[in-house]
Amino acid sequence: MAPPIETPSKIPTSRHSSHPPLNERILSSMNRRSVAAHPWHDLEIGPEAPKIFNCVIEIGKGGKVKYELDKKTGLIKVDRVLYSSVVYPHNYGFIPRTLCEDNDPMDVLIIMQEPVLPGCFLRAKAIGLMPMIDQGEKDDKIIAVCADDPEYRHYNDIKELPPHRLAEIRRFFEDCILSFLNSLQLPIEKIKSQQAEQCAVSLEA
Incomplete structure (x- = not known):
């Protein structure tokens, strides 16, 4: 015989729960020390570096909003909306635990099929460099390919890319990055994957 169905009066309510109310639990968690990892300091560069290294994504492929890492909090913040109709041709981010002359982590443009959400990290392989x-x-x-994308992971040198893909990357930096920063562009050059770390110094813990 099936068990009797409880009447509404017998169904426990939140007042009878052994847990404190939700708002009290939220306030309690806010009073504890944060254990969130900082993507720049805490994420390892990866056991296969410098051949394969981790990258934190700041801006997804096809995006027009420029996000960047907030160094103090480790969160991804909105920097600006791009001034022109240009969009990021590929995912854009940085290599954790690196530090360049501008006091920022090493920047990376990662070529792959799909856009990646800001704040995620992936494995990449360097194939080229845009000196600026x-x-x-x-x-x-750094120009890199996603090490786990079957369409691009076999590339080892930027010269292996289709000419249009290379022109697209160059034009993006000319139209978007350089026009805003008033920077000097040099030609895209070949870079060995081992140079990905040589372009930056290790970030001290």
Whole structure:
């Protein structure tokens, strides 16, 4: 015989729960020390570096909003909306635990099929470098492919990319980045994957 169905008076309510109310639990958690990891300091560069290294995504492919890492909190903040109709041709982010001359982590443009949400990280492989100068300081951009994307992971050199893809990347930096920063652009050059770390110094813990 089926068990009797409880009447509404017998169904427990939140007042009879052994847990404190939701608002009290939220306030209690806010009073505890945060254990959130900082994507720049705490994320490892990866056990296969410098051949394969981790990258934190700040801006997804096709995006027009420029996000960037807030160094103090570790959150991704909105910097600005791009001034022109240009969008990011590929996912854009940085290599954790690196520090360049401009006091920022090493920037990376990661070529892959799909956009990635800001704040996620992935494994990448360097295939090229966009040398740049920003207000007298080196501000180079690593060109990489996603190491786990079957369409692009076999690329090892930027010269292997289709000419249009290379022109698209160059034009993006000319139209978007350089026009805003008033930087000096140098040609895209070949870079060995081992140079991904050589372009930056290790970030001290």
